[in-house]
Amino acid sequence: MISAKKLIKLARKWQKLAALGQKRITMPRTTNGIVDAESCSTSYPVEKGHFVVYSIDQRRFVLPLEYLNNDVVKELFELAEEEFGLASNSPLILPCDSGFMEYIIDLIRRDSS
Numbered sequence: 001m002i003s004a005k006k007l008i009k010l011a012r013k014w015q016k017l018a019a020l021g022q023k024r025i026t027m028p029r030t031t032n033g034i035v036d037a038e039s040c041s042t043s044y045p046v047e048k049g050h051f052v053v054y055s056i057d058q059r060r061f062v063l064p065l066e067y068l069n070n071d072v073v074k075e076l077f078e079l080a081e082e083e084f085g086l087a088s089n090s091p092l093i094l095p096c097d098s099g100f101m102e103y104i105i106d107l108i109r110r111d112s113s
Contacts, residue, residue: 007072007075008076008079014099049064049065050063050065051063051065051068051092052092053094053101054091054092055093055096055097055098055100056093056094056096057097059098059101061098061101061105077092077094079095080093080095083095
C-alpha cells in the first residue's frame with residue numbers, strides 16, 4: 001500500500017505538470033459516486049452517512065463518512081485548509097484533480113474490503 005505522504009507527493013507533482021500545461025496523468029473515469037459539478041447544484045441531496053467534496057477541476061465526489069478516518073483523506077483536508085483556507089459558505093474543494101481522487105477512492109475501497 002502506498003503511504004499517505006507518497007500520494008500527496010504524487011498529487012503535487014501532477015498539479016505542477018498541469019500548471020505547466022503538460023499532459024495530465026489520469027486514471028480511467030468511473031461514474032460510481034461521481035457527478036460533474038456543472039450538472040448539479042450544491043444543494044443536491046446526499047444520502048445519510050455521506051459527505052460531498054469537489055476536486056480542483058470541479059468534479060463532485062460523494063463519499064461515506066467512514067472515509068474521514070483515513071489518513072490520506074485527513075491529509076487532503078489539511079492541504080485544502082492550507083491552500084484555500086476555511087470557507088463557511090462554499091463547497092469543500094480538495095487540492096487534487098478528479099483522476100487522483102478516483103485513485104484515492106479506489107485505494108480506500110480496496111483497503112476496507
